[in-house]
Amino acid sequence: MTHRLKTLVLLLLLLPMARAATAADPSSFGVNIHAPQGAELTSQLDRVKAAGLGWVRIDFIWAAIEPRKGRYDWRAYDTLAAAARARGLQVFATIAYTPAWATDGSEITGVPRNPDDWRRICFRAAKRYRGKINYWGLWNEPNLKQFWAGSRDQYIDVILKVGADAVHTGNPAARVGGPELAHLTSNGAVWYDWLRESLLEAGDRLDFITHHLYDNDGNRDVTTKLNDSTLFGGQPSLWQYVPPSVAEVLESTGWTHKPVWLTETGWESSRVGESRQAGYYTGMLEDWFTGNRDRDWIAKIFFYELKDGPDGSYTWGILRSDGSAKPAYGAYQGFVAGH
DSSP: HHHHHHHHHHHHHHHHOOOOOOOOOOOOOEEEEEEEOOHHHHHHHHHHHTTTEEEEEEEEHHHOOOOTTOOHHHHHHHHHHHHHHHTTTTTEEEEEEEEEBBBBOOOOOOOSSSHHHHHHHHHHHHTTTTTTTOOOEEEEEETSSOOOOOHHHHHHIIIIHHHHHHHHHOTOOEEEEEEEEEEGGGTOOOHHHHHHHHHHHHHGSEEEEEEEEOOOOOOOHHHHHHHOTTTTTTTTGGTTTTTOOOHHHHHHHHHOSSOEEEEEEOOHHHHHHHHHHHHHOOOOOHSSSSSSSSGOOOEEEEESSSSSOOTTTTOOBOOTTTOOBBBHHHHHHHHHHHH
């Protein structure tokens, strides 16, 4: 998704370059905020808290933290972690994006030349933020070339396996989620192959599953793609003809006993309208958090995202670029208050 790529570029410019028990789980409700700083950080976290949400998902950018090998600048994330903790918010941090010095490929998307460099940043991050950030994701949408230039096997072997082991070593109380796939099939993205292989080969290293799923037609279509039975749902060899639901892929790998987090979903108000965006939010929450027995396996939803872009280039937020609330903010706040 190009809007995320634009956001990452902005973050890189803004940031200074230079399995034991976990904390109590406060909520099933979250929102993506990237990694704002200064007054914007204060404002956004205050609005998250006021909405009654318990979670924020952030981009934890390796290239910004370690722009030169062995030279670290943690200040942006130190501030963010402390500010979230002060408000009683849990942080889910997706660590990703290769520094130029660490890859023979392109900065951000390139495969780490030495897996030990990736191991080290994951270990150090988990250790540094013990008690502040206990939930970690490993890369964002690696089945899309704009975020990961390597192969599926390289993602599983270098990023997923090495990173999960490093996080668990750095903080034994940490929980690791993945593989954070985009629910797409074009240009080799084939989400169901990536998800099945990731879980079969590295699922024992994960504490929960994360997935991203959007559909412009609304919440019912998102829920259908997550949960419905399909013609060849139990036959992976035929999925190329009729793609399975997420539930069917999980069933095929035996992953029906661990939590599943939908860490990105949402609607762009400039495309569907602000009123319909709010209706989709309410519908999605009612689909999954009102006691439907066949829809109780999604543990958390993180909507994308809190606030529109400053230049109006994307409007996924429940806040407008000037900070005023869209109807979706009130819809989300109202649902959480009632549940």
